[in-house]
Amino acid sequence: MDCVLCKVIGIKNLTVYEDDRIAVLLLTKGFTLGHLKVVPKKHISILEQVDDDLLNYMMIVANKFASILFETLGLHGTNILVQNGVDAGQSIPHFSIDIIPRKMNDGVNLKWDANKASHESLEGMKEILIEALDNSQAKEPEQVEEKPIEEIKSNNNEDDNYLIKQLRHIP
């Protein structure tokens, strides 16, 4: 297995908690100090491939660890983020829920430009999504396209492999 996260899970030098299904890892290179990743031990690429039970459990663990970080680091807040797919910033093709410690004015760029959408565009979008959600309820979730995963793999440049570099640095 070439996956960097699978390697880190196996080596355990950044693990702060694990059980038979998941591991919680501390990043040495993260958005802020204390950035954690909740990851499935099994190699799963994207959100759409995670089964409901596991996803449910991962989120509950993430919520607990957000509170643990809050206490441990004396934080002012936390973010829980899933970067799902290459265009969402997912750099490693192994699904994770990220917990990001926040302090007032820490300068982390997690804001976005929001422009008021027109009534017409919102109505149009609403119709599209309602129809698609109705269809997805009627049948099993659609087969996930392989394309996003391929993209992530081919996009594995040097910077994406920071976790591999971490392996050598950690005491």
Add this chain to the structure above:
Amino acid sequence: MEQPTQEELKNMSPEQIMELQKKNCIFCKMIAGEIPTYKVYEDDKVFAILDINPGNDGHILLLPRDHYQILPQMPPDILGHMMVIAKKISNVMLSVLKVRGTSLYFEIGDAAGQKAPHVMLHIIPASADKKILQPESKEQDKDKISSLLNSLRAKTGYKVPGEKLKPAPVEKQVVQEKVEEKPKVPEERPEEKKESSIEKSKEDIDLDSIGNLF
């Protein structure tokens, strides 16, 4: 709506204040149908609407139907259900909106960007042109990481399994038999006891015990 005076506020119980917050919550009013929304999904636990100020087109807010101010107050079953519905919505975005990714995002507290006093999950279709929720990763101070690693492990009770700390189940049985048969072997006993207690403490870790730690 009538608002209580300062004097009345002072005399209110925490429950009454919670009730007041709920009455004043704009999202609760949307869920109750008192304010119009672009609703795309609802069930008995959650409610999904289009954000009228989207980060990218198709930006959805997924809310618990009941009023919870911050994420840690959410019951696990509702939180889990929210994620499962979020997955469904994300899946639909990938197939219908032809995007190559989605961001799922919770804000807990002002410092994390939380503006409304009602828990919500942002589900935002990704765009190749407009990157959002992708801050830069920075190398963190090694000493701080090392000490944080220790504090977090201490809180969860996690120990890195090493050879010494992880006797195979068969050996454990042998150890117990040894102790029973030959109680007069003082050299071996302390270490064996230590091993099995560590093994036990590892087995005991569950989420409730983590929860009780704070």
